[in-house]
Amino acid sequence: MSEIEVKKDHYLIDGKKYVRVTRILDVIAKPEFYRWYGKHGYKKCKDIMNDRAAFGTRVHKEIFNHLSGEEVWTDNKEMKDTMDIFTSWAGEHNLDPLFLEHHIKNDEYMYAGTSDFIGFCDGKKMLLDWKTSKALYDNFYLQVAAYLYAFEKETGTELDGAGILGIRNGVVLFDKISRDECMKLFDVFKAARRIYKWKYGK
Numbered sequence: 001m002s003e004i005e006v007k008k009d010h011y012l013i014d015g016k017k018y019v020r021v022t023r024i025l026d027v028i029a030k031p032e033f034y035r036w037y038g039k040h041g042y043k044k045c046k047d048i049m050n051d052r053a054a055f056g057t058r059v060h061k062e063i064f065n066h067l068s069g070e071e072v073w074t075d076n077k078e079m080k081d082t083m084d085i086f087t088s089w090a091g092e093h094n095l096d097p098l099f100l101e102h103h104i105k106n107d108e109y110m111y112a113g114t115s116d117f118i119g120f121c122d123g124k125k126m127l128l129d130w131k132t133s134k135a136l137y138d139n140f141y142l143q144v145a146a147y148l149y150a151f152e153k154e155t156g157t158e159l160d161g162a163g164i165l166g167i168r169n170g171v172v173l174f175d176k177i178s179r180d181e182c183m184k185l186f187d188v189f190k191a192a193r194r195i196y197k198w199k200y201g202k
Contacts (some may be wrong), residue, residue, distance in 0.1 A: 004103055011105065011112035017202065018112035021146045024189070024196045025139045032137075055079075056132040059086075060101075060116060060169075063120050063130055065089070067097050067117070071134050082132070089165065089172060096120040106150035109193050110202075115147045124160040126176070127151060131166040136173050142166050142192070144177065145185035 002031035005012040007167045035044050052192055055078070062083055063070045067090070097119035105112040117128040128149045131140060138145035152158055166173035177185070196202075 021113035026193045104150045127162045142189045145182040146189045148182045149186045
């Protein structure tokens with residue numbers, strides 16, 4: 001069993017530093033966020049993002065509890081609505097988890113992350129990621145591609161593909177990506193990894 005510490009920009013696994021996938025992807029420009037910041041101001045946007053991040057963390061925890069057969073705590077309307085939607089969606093897609101909140105690392109490119117779900121979805125062996133954002137952004141696709149690549153290299157198990165589920169304000173967004181498409185996206189992630197190393201030296 002590996003000894004794992006999760007830090008702000010990296011994972012410390014058995015004494016080795018692995019850069020977080022989401023940190024690596026921060027090197028890619030996000031013009032939609034820049035426009036949003038410019039319109040509303042840095043402080044207001046930062047406060048909103050912190051609130052949404054806290055809610056997203058809670059959603060991940062309650063989804064984990066639901067899929068683990070544990071009690072789900074919904075203490076406000078948004079959380080209840082979100083979990084009701086997820087429960088219905090999970091039933092429709094016949095989710096059967098093999099791994100939940102699974103730490104993944106890759107020694108070749110020295111990165112790590114945590115996959116929300118690896119298991120069966122619609123009868124296919126998939127890696128899935130949960131989001132509470134208004135849209136499915138490009139970086140999300142690169143994130144799951146990096147996770148899929150690392151999981152396959154680490155375990156020798158080939159997956160059928162990946163998927164991203166977004167739930168926000170009662171709207172459900174779900175997109176599947178084939179394994180072949182993930183491999184193409186991983187080439188883009190590798191470029192981001194090289195830029196990150198060039199910029200930060202790690």
